[in-house]
Amino acid sequence: MEMRRSTRGMTAVDENLRGLGRLGGPVKRTAAVADAIVKPGMAGRPRGLAVRKTSTSNSIGQPPAKVQKTTVVPTRKQPEAMVRPKNAPISKECEMMTEDYVLDINNYLFDAEDQYLVDELFLSDKKVTARMRSILIDWIVQVHQRFHLLPETLHLTVYIVDRYLESANVEKTDLQLVGVCSMLAASKYEETYCPELKDFEFITDNAFNKKQMLRMEVEVVKATDFDMGRPHSIQFLRSFSQRAAANASIHCLAKYLAEMSLVDASFSSIKGSLIAAGALWLADYIKGSDLDLREAFKSATTGADLEFMKEAVKTGKMIATYVLRVRRVGKLKAVTDKYSSAKMYSASNLSVAEEALMEKMAI
Secondary structure: OOOOOOOOOOOOOHHHHHHOOOOOOOOOOOOOOOOOEOOOOOOOOOEOOOOOOOOOOOOOOOOOOOOOOOOOOOOOOOOOOOOOOOOOOOOHHHOOOOOOOHHHHHHHHHHHHHHOOOOOOOOOOOOOOHHHHHHHHHHHHHHHHHHOOOHHHHHHHHHHHHHHHHHOOOOHHHHHHHHHHHHHHHHHHHOOOOOOHHHHHHHOOOOOOHHHHHHHHHHHHHHOOOOOOOOOHHHHHHHHHHHOOOOHHHHHHHHHHHHHOOOOHHHOOOOHHHHHHHHHHHHHHHHOOOOOHHHHOOOOOOOOHHHHHHHHHHHHHHHHHHHHHHHHHOOOOHHHHHOOOHHHOOOOOOOHHHHHHHHHHOO
16 A cells, blocks of 8 residues: 655635636626617617717617727736756756855855764664664665655654664664654654654554654654754755756766665764765766866865865765675665666666776775
8 A cells, every 4th residue: 555645635716717707607798888878759869978970871760889999908028038047957956056056055054064963883882783773774765755755854864863873772672663753753844744643653554653653753853952954965965966067867876875875874974965975976987977076076175175075085985885785785775776767767777887887996
């Protein structure tokens, strides 16, 4: 049974408009000039409004010709067509990333991501292992796809899970509860219409009731200090792809590589900007497109672009190593299956030559 997001119904206005005569219904037309009033004993002379004679042969006894009133509608000047900037967005995802504001947006995102870092050893001495977390995130990716949620919701869900696992020693039996409640909180933050509690009850096969979910939702939100405005790698990736003039195929491959990093706990402590830069660099290398990445990353730091580029290459090699390991083992395939469709430009369907190029970059 496929889950669908709840949406509000749209009211049908066609019937109301037909009643008003706008869609082909009966319309009462009023005469431009009122009919002449004829009084008895006046020999048929019209009284009231003056009527223009159409010809000299008309006699007084004949009814006057109706005059059709014509109105002149002033012509309205057509609005000028919108002109997109030179660096047009590569997709509908980044229509707001215009050339005038992209630098300011990037500078803000780079400054803000330092406030939302997860400790590198956040799973040390915890009951939940890195392997268990990877299985949970792989399942969350499937649930996210089933509910048709935004990419930001997935990234925020993983961040909330990591923050809660960092602050609490979660029992193994409660790990799935932490995952669905993190997605519930992320949906309320990112989505216009978020899934309902009964949807999460169904997706967990009624393993948890509504009271348990609401209590855990409070706990996971407390773990974030009620601050869920973390910049995600998908936001940096959109900006980098636009500035590098990457096509949709390369951008989608970079999204696949960046999303694969969500599954592995070792990437949780790495900044989203480095993951996005490393994913785009690796996608550019695999496709051989030779993008101007120095131009794309130049706003990363002030005067230290070369250092950021080195860190991005290092992160890209880490992503290549993990992706190859997952593809060989054949498990945790939710992200790979998601990006194998034609809608995603078959980004995960790498050819033999492309996998060989990725192996060269693996650590």
